Amino acid sequence: MLEYINHQLTVEGIPLEEITKGRPTPFYLYSWRQIERNIERIESVFEGLNYHISFAAKANNNLHLIKGLKDLGVGIDVVSLGEFYSAKRVGYNPHNVIVNGNGKSLDFLREMLVYQPRALNIDSWEELERLVELAEAEKKEITVALRVNPDVDPITHPYISTGLKKSKFGMDLDMAKKLIGIYYKHPYIKIEGLHLHIGSQILKVSPYEDAYSKVDNFIKGLEEHQLTFMNIGGGWGIDYYKDGNEFPLEEYKKKVIPILKQMNMEIILELGRFIVGNAGMLVGQVEYIKKTPHKTFVVTDASMADLIRPSLYNSYHHIYPQFNQGQEKEFDIVGPICETGDRFAEGRSLKSPMPGDYIVIADTGAYGRVMSSNYNFSLRSAEYLVKDQEVVEIRPREDFEEITSYFK
Ligand SMILES: Cc1ncc(COP(=O)(O)O)c(C=O)c1O
Ligand SMILES: N[C@@H](CCCC[NH3+])C(=O)O
Numbered sequence: 001m002l003e004y005i006n007h008q009l010t011v012e013g014i015p016l017e018e019i020t021k022g023r024p025t026p027f028y029l030y031s032w033r034q035i036e037r038n039i040e041r042i043e044s045v046f047e048g049l050n051y052h053i054s055f056a057a058k059a060n061n062n063l064h065l066i067k068g069l070k071d072l073g074v075g076i077d078v079v080s081l082g083e084f085y086s087a088k089r090v091g092y093n094p095h096n097v098i099v100n101g102n103g104k105s106l107d108f109l110r111e112m113l114v115y116q117p118r119a120l121n122i123d124s125w126e127e128l129e130r131l132v133e134l135a136e137a138e139k140k141e142i143t144v145a146l147r148v149n150p151d152v153d154p155i156t157h158p159y160i161s162t163g164l165k166k167s168k169f170g171m172d173l174d175m176a177k178k179l180i181g182i183y184y185k186h187p188y189i190k191i192e193g194l195h196l197h198i199g200s201q202i203l204k205v206s207p208y209e210d211a212y213s214k215v216d217n218f219i220k221g222l223e224e225h226q227l228t229f230m231n232i233g234g235g236w237g238i239d240y241y242k243d244g245n246e247f248p249l250e251e252y253k254k255k256v257i258p259i260l261k262q263m264n265m266e267i268i269l270e271l272g273r274f275i276v277g278n279a280g281m282l283v284g285q286v287e288y289i290k291k292t293p294h295k296t297f298v299v300t301d302a303s304m305a306d307l308i309r310p311s312l313y314n315s316y317h318h319i320y321p322q323f324n325q326g327q328e329k330e331f332d333i334v335g336p337i338c339e340t341g342d343r344f345a346e347g348r349s350l351k352s353p354m355p356g357d358y359i360v361i362a363d364t365g366a367y368g369r370v371m372s373s374n375y376n377f378s379l380r381s382a383e384y385l386v387k388d389q390e391v392v393e394i395r396p397r398e399d400f401e402e403i404t405s406y407f408k
Helices: 016-020 032-046 063-071 081-089 106-115 125-138 173-183 206-220 249-255 257-263 273-279 309-313 400-404
Strands: 002-005 008-011 027-031 051-056 075-078 097-099 119-122 142-147 189-195 229-231 266-271 280-291 296-300 319-321 328-334 343-351 358-362 382-387 390-395
Touching: 008 016, 008 358, 016 280, 016 358, 027 032, 027 273, 032 051, 032 063, 032 249, 032 266, 032 273, 032 382, 063 075, 063 081, 063 390, 075 081, 081 097, 081 106, 106 125, 119 125, 119 189, 119 229, 125 142, 125 173, 125 189, 142 173, 173 189, 173 206, 189 206, 206 257, 249 257, 266 273, 273 280, 309 343, 319 343
Parallel strands: 027 382, 051 075, 051 266, 075 097, 097 119, 119 142, 142 189, 189 229, 229 266, 296 328
Antiparallel strands: 002 008, 027 280, 280 296, 280 358, 319 358, 328 343, 382 390
16 A cells, blocks of 8 residues: 555555645545455455454544445444444444443433444443333333453553453453343343453454453353344454564464354454554654754654554554655654654654655554544644545545634
């Protein structure tokens, strides 16, 4: 997708120079072809199983991308009223909508009773009690999955690890068993599935093997209830370092698929990063090359307000200068925000960028634009999509008038 042709960076064969013409930076850019490739790769793993892919909208909430995924037959996982509204806005059928979240408000639950999603994933006993009360009052049925916490270490950044027993998400298997026992004949609460999601940016298969084996044993131990679907969550990691270390699909196929097969249930996936992560990039422009006795800084117009992952998780993103010519030197790549933490990389070797050159911060299609902010009164950036060799705007940049319009 990103390639140097005659020393110039290109995206799906289009020179960056052409893409940036008349388009003020910073902006996000996505490749539709790359999203399709990612979906094809997921499908190749689950071939032969009764499965359904959903997209975790928290990774990227651009309505055009969500609509495109819907048209490919991909479902959606929403975690808030806002994401739910997005799914409705692009015309999702409730049957393809999965609802998550560990703090669903009364309004949210009420709305779900009317909307009837494919499954409402229940995070706790307390939440289920709230739902039971509402469902009984309104005399409405709802299909529910219990989010279980299998207590496995996903071997990832602690901030994005969700399946250890100390985590705030889900319930332990004993609690799930108890709730199934209590509610399995309830007139309105239909517990038909289980859900688990152990964390994000996972690069090893063993945590999935452990988690799904535990759940498989749990299901076998249930007597009175026939569950029909298993939501196996998301979390597949991508190759941020560009060193070939990505989620090992072949190993997953060999070790995990047999466990899922013998569950003999419909399998629902909710992947975010793996679907859009490597299909997006943040494009910025170099304002200054600032030299101090200690360091040389590449000061870009993109900042932590556009992409917070490096500041928040110290995460690595590969950075491509516009031209791959000249001598390689070490730089700190920083933004214009008044925070020392506003830096994309420290001591990164790059082929000498110059003021006015563009740079690309790669693999930012997931948890990029969605986590951007107006800090230092930055404007949230535009988004563009490369599709069929054309670049189209899929969200305009915010403008100052719009953001200050509350002041009359
Ligand atoms: C419940 C749930 N499902 C799915 C996802 C998607 O995760 P990922 O983008 O790592 O695939 C998340 C985020 O980690 C999540 O919290
Ligand atoms: N925001 C995180 C992922 C969070 C996953 C949400 N459950 C990241 O950028 O990696």
